[in-house]
Structure formats: C-alpha cells, structure tokens
Amino acid sequence: xxxxxxxxxxxxxxxxxxxxxxxxxxxxxxxxxxxxxxxxxxxxxxxxxxxxxxxxxxxxxxxxxxxxxxxxxxxxxxxxxxxxxxxxxxxxxxxxxxxxxxxxxxxxxxxxxxxxxxxxxxxxxxxxxxxxxxxxxxxxxxxxxxxxxxxxxxxxxxxxxxxxxxxxxxxxxxxxxxxxxxxxxxxxxxxxxxxxxxxxxxxxxxxxxxxxxxxxxxxxxxxxxxxxxxxxxxxxxxxxxxxxxxxxxxxxxxxxxxxxxxxxxxxxxxxxxxxxxxxxxxxxxxxxxxxxxxxxxxxxxxxxxxxxxxxxxxxxxxxxxxxxxxxxxxxxxxxxxxxxxxxxxxxxxxxxxxxxxxxxxxxxxxxxxxxxxxxxxxxxxxxxxxxxxxxxxxxxxxxxxxxxxxxxxxxxxxxxxxxxxxxxxxxxxxxxxxxxxxxxxxxxxxxxxxxxxxxxxxxxxxxxxxxxxxxxxxxxxxxxxxxxxxxxxxxxxxxxxxxxxxxxxxxxxxxxxxxxxxxxxxxxxxxxxxxxxxxxxxxxxxxxxxxxxxxxxxxxxxxxxxxxxxxxxxxxxxxxxxxxxxxxxxxxxxxxxxxxxxxxxxxxxxxxxxxxxxxxxxxxxxxxxxxxxxxxxxxxxxxxxxxxxxxxxxxxxxxxxxxxxxxxxxxxxxxxxxxxxxxxxxxxxxxxxxxxxxxxxxxxxxxxxxxxxxxxxxxxxxxxxxxxxxxxxxxxxxxxxxxxxxxxxxxxxxxxxxxxxxxxxxxxxxxxxxxx
DNA sequence: GAGCACTGC
Numbered sequence: 001x002x003x004x005x006x007x008x009x010x011x012x013x014x015x016x017x018x019x020x021x022x023x024x025x026x027x028x029x030x031x032x033x034x035x036x037x038x039x040x041x042x043x044x045x046x047x048x049x050x051x052x053x054x055x056x057x058x059x060x061x062x063x064x065x066x067x068x069x070x071x072x073x074x075x076x077x078x079x080x081x082x083x084x085x086x087x088x089x090x091x092x093x094x095x096x097x098x099x100x101x102x103x104x105x106x107x108x109x110x111x112x113x114x115x116x117x118x119x120x121x122x123x124x125x126x127x128x129x130x131x132x133x134x135x136x137x138x139x140x141x142x143x144x145x146x147x148x149x150x151x152x153x154x155x156x157x158x159x160x161x162x163x164x165x166x167x168x169x170x171x172x173x174x175x176x177x178x179x180x181x182x183x184x185x186x187x188x189x190x191x192x193x194x195x196x197x198x199x200x201x202x203x204x205x206x207x208x209x210x211x212x213x214x215x216x217x218x219x220x221x222x223x224x225x226x227x228x229x230x231x232x233x234x235x236x237x238x239x240x241x242x243x244x245x246x247x248x249x250x251x252x253x254x255x256x257x258x259x260x261x262x263x264x265x266x267x268x269x270x271x272x273x274x275x276x277x278x279x280x281x282x283x284x285x286x287x288x289x290x291x292x293x294x295x296x297x298x299x300x301x302x303x304x305x306x307x308x309x310x311x312x313x314x315x316x317x318x319x320x321x322x323x324x325x326x327x328x329x330x331x332x333x334x335x336x337x338x339x340x341x342x343x344x345x346x347x348x349x350x351x352x353x354x355x356x357x358x359x360x361x362x363x364x365x366x367x368x369x370x371x372x373x374x375x376x377x378x379x380x381x382x383x384x385x386x387x388x389x390x391x392x393x394x395x396x397x398x399x400x401x402x403x404x405x406x407x408x409x410x411x412x413x414x415x416x417x418x419x420x421x422x423x424x425x426x427x428x429x430x431x432x433x434x435x436x437x438x439x440x441x442x443x444x445x446x447x448x449x450x451x452x453x454x455x456x457x458x459x460x461x462x463x464x465x466x467x468x469x470x471x472x473x474x475x476x477x478x479x480x481x482x483x484x485x486x487x488x489x490x491x492x493x494x495x496x497x498x499x500x501x502x503x504x505x506x507x508x509x510x511x512x513x514x515x516x517x518x519x520x521x522x523x524x525x526x527x528x529x530x531x532x533x534x535x536x537x538x539x540x541x542x543x544x545x546x547x548x549x550x551x552x553x554x555x556x557x558x559x560x561x562x563x564x565x566x567x568x569x570x571x572x573x574x575x576x577x578x579x580x581x582x583x584x585x586x587x588x589x590x591x592x593x594x595x596x597x598x599x600x601x602x603x604x605x606x607x608x609x610x611x612x613x614x615x616x617x618x619x620x621x622x623x624x625x626x627x628x629x630x631x632x633x634x635x636x637x638x639x640x641x642x643x644x645x646x647x648x649x650x651x652x653x654x655x656x657x658x659x660x661x662x663x664x665x666x667x668x669x670x671x672x673x674x675x676x677x678x679x680x681x682x683x684x685x686x687x688x689x690x691x692x693x694x695x696x697x698x699x700x701x702x703x704x705x706x707x708x709x710x711x712x713x714x715x716x717x718x719x720x721x722x723x724x725x726x727x728x729x730x731x732x733x734x735x736x737x738x739x740x741x742x743x744x745x746x747x748x749x750x751x752x753x754x755x756x757x758x759x760x761x762x763x764x765x766x767x768x769x770x771x772x
Numbered sequence: 773g774a775g776c777a778c779t780g781c
Contacts (some may be wrong), residue, residue, distance in 0.1 A: 161779065189781055206780040235780065325776060359776055391777055412777035425777060470779090482781090535781035567776080636781095698773035717775070 061085040067147045068119050072112035075144040086149075086176060086183045086199070095177040102175060105133030107279045111141055114277055118145060122247055123255045123274040127264045129281025130440065134258055135159075135227055136172050139200055142223050142256070143176075148199040153222030153252075158205040160233045161396060162188040169193070169202040189535070190632055205235035209482065212239075213532065216487045217246055223254040229267060230259040230433070231395065232469035232497075234479060241496045242486060244271065260437075263466060270497050284443040286405075290456040298408035299327055301453045303334045305406050306386055309451070310351055311342065316403025316448070317372055318386040319393060319441055323412045323427050328355045328388045335386060349381035350374075356389035356397070359566070361625070368399055394437050398444065405442040405450040407435060409463070414473050418503040420692060421511075423475055424716035431467040435459065469498050476500060477538050480508040481517055484524040485532035491522075514672060514740050515542045533640055536564060543669025544637065548647045550665035552658075555597060555650060557641070559662070561634035562596045563712055563724070568630065569699070570621045579621040587701035591709070591726030593666060594659055595701045603627050663710075664732050670710045671737035675722055676730075676751050677707045685709065685722065688751055689740075697723035708733075730758050 061081035064074055078085050079099060102108060107128060117124050118141075128134035139157045148154055159165040169186035178184055185194030187203040194201055205226070212218050224243060229236055243255050257267050261278065268274050295301040302320055309318055322328050332353045342348035350373040356365060373383035387399060391411045411434070412425045430438075435452065442448025452459065471479070480491065488494050491505060512518040515538050517528030524532075531541035540560050547556035562568060571579045586602060588594035599622060606616040617624035641648065651658045667674075675685035675694055683705065685694050696702060697715065700723075708730050711722035733741045734755065743759065746752040 204780060210781055231779090233779070323777070357776085358778060394778090396778070414777075427777090478781090571775090695773095697775095699775085715775090719774090721774085 060088060062144075062147065065144065065147060067150060068145060070115060070145040070147075072115060075111070075115075075141070078144060084177050087178055089177075091177050094174070098175050102133070102137065105137060106131070106282055107133040107137045110277065110279055114138070114141055115145060117275050117277055118142070118254065118256075121275055122251065122253070123257070123271045125264060125267045125271065125274045125276045126256055126258045126279075127261050127276060128258065128279040129261060129283065130444075131282035132279045134279060135164075135168055136175060138256065138258065139202075139225055140172065140176065142225070142254075143200050146223050146254070148222055151222055154198065154220055155200045155223045155225070156208060156221050157200070157202050157225040157227055158208050158236070158239065159202060160205055160228050160231050160236065162204055163396070164228075165202045165204050166193075172200065172202070190636065205233055205239055209235045209239055209242075209486075210535070212242065213482065213485050217250055218243075218253070219250075221253065223256070225256040225258060227258045228260075229257045230263050230466075232466075232471070234470045234474060237469055237471045237497060238479065238483065238486075240270070241494055242488075244495055260433075263433075266497070283440060284445070284447045286439050286443040286448045286450050288439060289449065289451050290459065291453055292455065294455055294458065295408070295453050298410060298453055299331055302406055302408050303331055303338070305451050305453065306335055307338050307342065309404050309406070310339065310384065310386075311346070311348060313404060313449070315382045315384060316446075317384050317399070317401045318404045318406065319399065319402045320386065320388045320406040321393065321408065321411070321438055322388060322390065323410050324390060325355075325357050325359060328357055328390065331388050335388070343376065347381065350376055350383040352383070352385045354385060354387050356387050356393060358390065358392050365397075368397075372401075391434075393441065394434065398441070400445050402441050402444060403446065403448040405438055405448065406453070407438045407450060408453040409435065409458075413467070414470075416474050416504065418475075418501060418507045420690065421475070421507060422692075422714050422716055429463060431465060432459065432463045433466045435463060471496065471500055472498055476504055476508040477511045480505065481512055481524075481528060481532050481538050484518065485529060511672070512538060514737075515539065515669070517542065530644055530646075533644060534637060536560065536637070539669040539672070540564065541669070543666065544641070545646060546668035547665045548649060550661045550668070551649055551651045552661045552665050553641070553646065553648050553650075555662050556665050557634060557637060557648070558600050558630075559593050559597055559666075561630045561637060562600055563593075564633050565626045565630045566623070568596070568599060568623050568626045570617075570623050572621075575621075582621040583701065585620075588659070589702075589704075590659060590663060591702050591706075592700055592724040593712070593726040594662065596724075597662070600627070600630065663726055663728055664736065666710050666726060667728060667732055667736045670712070671733060671740055673711050673714070673722075674728070674733065675709055675711060675725075676754060677705060678750070680707075686749075686751060687714075687722070689746070691747070691749065691751075692720060694720045694722045696725055697721040699723065700725055702727065730755060731762060734759060734762070 060083050061078040062085045065078065082090055084091050126134060126138060139155055142155050146155055159168065165186045165188050169184055170180050173180040173184040176184055181193040181195055182197050184200045185198045187194055187201055187207050189207060218224065226236060226239060240257070247253060247255060257271065259267055264276055268276050299322065302322065306318055306320055320331065322331055332355050335353050339348065339351045343350065352373050354368045356368050368387050372385045375382055387393065393399065409430055410427050411430050413428045414423060415426050416423045439450035442450050483491060483494065509518060509522060512528065513520065516525055517531050517538055519525050527542065527545065530545055531538055534541040534544065536544070540563060544556055544560050547553040569583055586595050586599040588598055603613065603622065607613050614624045617627060651661045674688045676688065678684045678686055683695055685696065686692070687694060694714070702725060706727040708728050709725040710728050712724035715721045715723050741755065743752060743755055
C-alpha cells in the first residue's frame with residue numbers, strides 16, 4: 001500500500017518515529033520552564049520544531065492543531081488545505097466536492113458547540129435525527145481534535161449492524177480522501193479491514209464487546225462513540241455499563257453516546273448527567289392519519305388502504321409494514337389481484353408489489369430498489385411501487401422515494417419467559433418510537449403521508465413509549481458468561497440501564513452452573529473461560545470443547561457450525577414435495593443432527609470434486625448461502641480451537657461407534673434439552689425437569705418415534721415443538737451429566753421412574769460383572 | 773404435519 005502512494009512522506013513507521021522524537025525532545029528540554037507541558041506526551045508535538053521542521057511526520061495542515069483544543073475554524077482550515085493532513089497527498093477534486101456537501105449538513109453548524117463540550121467533558125450525549133449527518137461527521141470532528149496519530153489511540157464508532165459499519169466506513173474514507181482500510185477502516189466478524197495506519201474505526205457493537213474481553217480497559221481507544229444507542233441492542237447495553245465503569249478508571253477516555261431524540265434524557269441521567277447536544281435532522285414533514293375505529297383484521301385493512309392510496313393519491317411509492325413472511329406473501333397476492341381489476345375497470349396506473357423480509361435471498365431483496373413502473377400507455381396514469389415489508393424496513397434498509405407509509409401497528413417481537421426458559425416470537429403492538437420511525441420513512445425525499453391503522457386514542461394511551469430493550473426480552477446465559485469474562489464480579493450491582501428480572505439472571509446462573517462454566521460460588525471456571533472464547537451459546541461451546549472426549553471433535557465442529565447459521569434446508573412453496581424427498585436422501589435414521597452432518601459432508605464432497613456447488617445446492621434444495629456461511633463459522637471456530645489446543649479428531653468412519661460417539665457428544669452440551677416419550681405409541685414428549693409437553697417438529701427426518709431425544713431448540717408456535725432432534729440412550733445421561741441427572745433432584749413422575757429403572761439395571765449389570 | 777421479526781459474536 002505504501003508503494004501505491006510513492007511520494008507519501010508518511011507511513012506507519014513514521015508514527016513510531018514521531019513519538020520517539022517527542023521523547024527525545026522531552027529529554028533534551030527537560031529543565032525547561034514549561035516542564036509539565038513537556039512531560040505530557042499529548043502535547044509533545046508542539047515542541048517538534050527542533051525536529052527539522054517535520055511535524056506529524058510530514059509538516060502539514062495539522063500543525064496548528066493542539067490536541068483537545070481544536071476549534072472548528074482550525075479544523076476547517078486543515079480540511080480546506082491542498083494537502084491531505086492524514087496522508088500528505090494532495091486532495092482530490094472529489095474531496096472538495098464532498099466537503100462542500102458536508103458543510104451543508106445540519107450538524108456542521110454546531111461543530112464548535114460540539115468541540116466545546118467535547119473538550120470539557122469526558123462523556124457526552126449526542127442526539128440527531130436521520131439526515132443530521134451525525135454518524136459520518138461526529139467521528140471526523142473527533143478525529144481533528146483527538147489527533148490519534150500522536151497518541152496511537154484509536155477512535156471507535158460502533159454500529160448495531162455490519163452493513164452499516166461497512167458502508168459508513170467507506171463513506172467516511174471517501175470524505176477524508178483516504179483508502180478504506182488505511183486511515184479509516186472497519187472491523188466486523190469475519191472481516192477486519194483496518195491496518196497499522198488506522199485512526200478511525202467503525203465496528204459492530206458486538207465486535208467491540210468481544211475485543212474488550214481481552215482488553216478490559218479498552219486501552220486501544222482514545223474515544224469510543226456508541227451510535228444508534230436508542231436501538232438498545234444487548235451489546236450496546238452492556239457496552240454502556242462497561243464504559244461507565246471504565247470511565248472512572250481511565251480519565252483519558254472520551255465517550256460519546258449518539259441516539260435518536262426520544263430517550264435523550266434517560267441516557268443523560270444514566271451517564272451522570274452528561275451534557276446533551278441536539279442537532280435537527282433533515283427530513284420532510286409527514287402527515288399522520290388515524291382510523292376512526294379500531295380495525296379487526298389489520299391485513300385486510302392494510303390491503304384496502306394500499307389500494308385506496310393507489311386509486312386516489314398522487315404519484316409516490318408505498319411502504320406497508322406487516323409482521324412476517326406468510327402475512328407479507330399473502331398481502332402481496334391480494335394487492336396484485338385487486339390492482340389488476342383496478343387497471344381493467346378504472347384505468348388505474350400500474351403498481352409493482354415487492355415483498356421484503358430478512359430470509360428473502362439478497363437478489364430478491366435488491367429488487368425493491370427497482371424503479372416504479374412506467375405508465376401502461378404514453379400519457380397514462382403514472383405507475384408506482386408498493387413494498388410490503390417486515391421491521392427490516394424500519395432500521396436496516398432505507399428505501400428512497402417512499403411517500404406513503406401504511407402502519408398497522410404490529411411487529412413480531414422476541415419475548416423470554418424465564419419460568420419456562422422459552423424464547424418465542426409473538427405478534428405484538430409496536431411502541432410509539434417505532435410508529436414514529438415508520439412514519440419517518442415517508443418523508444425522506446419529499447413531504448409524505450402515514451396511515452396508521454389504529455385510532456389516535458390507541459396511539460396515545462395504549463402504545464408503550466419505547467420497545468423494551470433486548471436485554472429484558474432475552475435468555476441471558478450467554479450474556480452472563482460474557483460479563484464474567486469481562487471481569488464483572490458483582491452482577492447484581494452491575495449498573496445496567498435497565499436491569500433484567502432477577503429470575504432471568506438466576507436462570508442464566510443456574511444454567512451456567514450446570515454446564516460447569518460457573519462453580520457453586522458463581523466464579524468463572526476454566527471451562528467457562530474457554531467457552532466464552534467462542535462466539536456461541538454456552539451449551540454449544542461446552543459441547544464443542546468436550547467433543548475430543550468423544551473422539552469426534554471434527555464432526556461436532558461441523559454440527560456446531562451448522563446449528564449457528566439459519567436453516568440450510570430450502571423448501572420453496574412450489575416444490576415442497578421434491579424438497580422433502582431430497583432431504584430424505586441425506587436423512588440419518590438416528591436424527592436431524594446427523595442428517596445435517598450428512599448434508600454438509602455431501603456439500604464438501606461436491607466442492608472437492610470440482611462441481612459447481614451453487615448449482616449442486618440448488619439441485620439438492622440446500623441453501624448455498626447458509627452452507628457457505630456455516631463453512632465460514634467453522635473456520636473461525638476451528639481457529640479458536642487450535643489457539644486453545646483443543647484437539648481435532650474423528651472416529652474412523654468404518655468404526656461402528658462413529659455415529660454413536662457423535663450422539664453421545666451432543667449430550668455433553670445439551671443434556672438439559674432432553675425429552676422422553678410420554679408412552680409407547682404416543683407422539684407427545686415431556687421435557688426433562690421442566691415437564692413441558694412437546695411434539696417433535698414436523699420438519700424432522702425421524703420417522704420411528706424414539707423414547708428419548710436430545711433437541712436443539714424449543715419452538716413455540718401453534719403448538720410446543722422441539723426442533724432438530726436426535727435419538728439418544730437414557731443411560732448416557734446418567735453417565736455424561738451425573739450432576740444434572742442426580743435422581744434425588746427430580747420430582748416424582750414418569751421420567752424419574754424411568755431413569756430409576758435404568759440406574760438399577762446398570763447397577764445389576766455391574767454387580768454381575770463384579771461377581772464373575 | 774408446520775413456518776421463519778431483526779440483529780450480532
């Protein structure tokens with residue numbers, strides 16, 4: 001890269017030189033009157049005059065800047081300079097073009113105000129609506145003040161989503177006229193696009209959290225900016241609590257919490273009354289309409305509203321929010337049918353309807369960006385497009401050109417019931433904040449309209465202000481393990497913005513204790529510490545770590561990876577039967593885990609024989625995307641295993657115990673997820689200890705019903721199901737998880753009696769052996 | 773004999 005910029009006077013080595021030079025200056029002028037200043041390494045660059053006039057490595061526009069005193073005018077002057085302060089290269093024309101638009105952003109007017117606060121305070125809260133430019137500009141304002149090339153301490157800006165981290169980093173690299181991955185980079189799982197010169201790093205919040213497990217003080221960073229904090233992801237919530245702690249230990253660390261307006265006060269008071277800077281957004285007004293009466297069938301009402309907009313409103317695209325795939329496909333069908341009638345009967349314009357949800361293949365997701373259709377005949381009524389989307393269109397994807405939003409007021413939300421230990425998805429009313437966000441989608445390019453399919457009274461009285469943060473709606477086993485690894489000793493007093501229910505914490509501690517990740521005093525064990533190294537749920541991590549004991553760590557590694565990606569089985573509505581038949585080809589009689597493994601092995605065999613794997617997957621009704629991603633996960637997990645000297649091995653395939661070993665190894669992590677059949681010729685199972693009545697999910701390949709199964713997940717839909725199940729033998733439970741299967745801890749019932757009978761059988765057998 | 777809001781490590 002350095003070669004590509006021949007003539008550059010600066011390279012990564014220069015950074016080191018300049019700090020060394022500073023030290024030299026410090027020593028040479030040790031007795032000076034301004035001694036205290038000179039001993040401050042942050043100010044050392046002021047005294048580099050002795051250093052052949054070379055400052056910052058290339059004597060440039062940053063000369064006049066002094067760390068933590070930069071004014072907006074000084075920074076602007078440096079930005080206006082012919083030479084790029086960060087590379088020493090001349091600025092390109094494009095740079096100056098972009099600079100002009102940047103200066104027009106609402107946030108630009110408040111640069112000095114921002115800097116004043118930044119200089120004065122360690123923590124600040126920054127509030128800006130969409131279009132304010134905060135995500136791209138604030139980190140650059142910090143850059144010109146923090147001057148990270150002098151301290152070696154990076155500026156980090158976190159995002160809840162990978163795409164955002166990548167695309168914003170690219171944008172800011174363009175704005176600064178640098179190569180992405182050099183001075184500006186990003187870091188997400190599977191991809192670290194940063195280098196020795198990187199000063200500003202965009203990253204996912206989860207990635208920063210993972211980094212901090214090995215750097216409890218986040219010592220690599222001089223300033224950490226948490227963006228989109230109002231989304232309250234699990235990672236953001238934990239980072240906020242950690243940063244609050246670290247701020248006390250590291251006075252040199254600056255923290256900026258950025259959020260959309262609504263919850264600003266809550267953030268301020270959480271961070272010791274941090275000062276607030278608010279910047280207006282740049283959006284167009286959106287007129288809101290409510291229904292006079294509550295709607296009974298919101299899908300029906302939504303379809304009707306879309307058609308009415310199409311019939312009566314001027315040109316402009318429509319965005320309709322529904323809750324899931326099935327609903328969306330159904331609504332699309334109905335709208336399409338009706339529009340055809342409208343065109344025939346009343347000469348309406350054409351309308352293209354696009355579904356949009358997360359599990360849709362990316363190519364199909366892209367189609368939402370197609371232009372609205374042309375009028376049917378020249379001079380005819382204009383066409384428009386209608387996108388029927390899940391919540392994905394609320395935050396992750398923005399579509400320009402939307403003028404009308406139809407909001408029935410529902411979304412699917414994860415809820416966690418600690419009593420039954422079940423996470424499930426439930427169609428629930430959205431929050432006011434969500435409703436506002438949805439309405440905002442209509443005003444991105446010009447004034448718009450939002451049709452809410454509920455009454456104004458319902459909006460005011462029934463909707464909660466904010467969606468509950470994820471931390472209150474999740475199983476926290478993974479989080480608790482992470483916190484322990486992060487060095488949080490006292491979980492009860494860990495200062496989270498919204499502390500979860502004590503019962504949820506207890507459940508997590510209990511589960512981690514059974515998994516031997518925490519000892520009876522709640523201290524992290526060696527196994528727990530190792531498990532936290534893996535980006536996996538604790539049960540999966542423990543299964544993986546234990547797998548060498550069962551001589552099948554290669555296979556368990558594959559299964560773990562397959563269980564950490566979305567379902568690899570493709571089942572299009574148009575070809576369900578063929579898809580099911582194809583799946584049967586991979587079926588293993590002992591269950592779904594082994595069937596997954598078979599499919600993966602077949603995929604790898606196809607790859608090794610040089611076949612077109614994409615085509616192969618298509619023919620076999622397997623998801624190329626998800627299998628490839630499982631392969632990626634596998635490589636990452638494998639590296640972590642190697643680093644931690646966890647042996648990779650297989651039982652020879654010819655060995656009769658090849659599959660038995662794998663089935664036993666599953667139990668090392670999933671011994672708590674076992675169910676026993678209620679009675680012979682029953683289809684109902686009862687889960688161990690929780691005594692939940694469940695059925696095996698119809699997607700299973702298991703045809704002959706086994707008496708005992710281990711399951712990967714519990715799903716609550718129309719019925720209670722266990723999904724991805726494999727046949728096991730109950731005596732393995734007593735052997736592999738003796739603490740959990742201590743029969744004294746079981747309540748009276750069929751499971752306890754069954755296990756007692758087995759214990760006695762084993763005892764008799766051992767007695768006979770002993771007697772011989 | 774049924775489903776898969778959305779992210780992230």
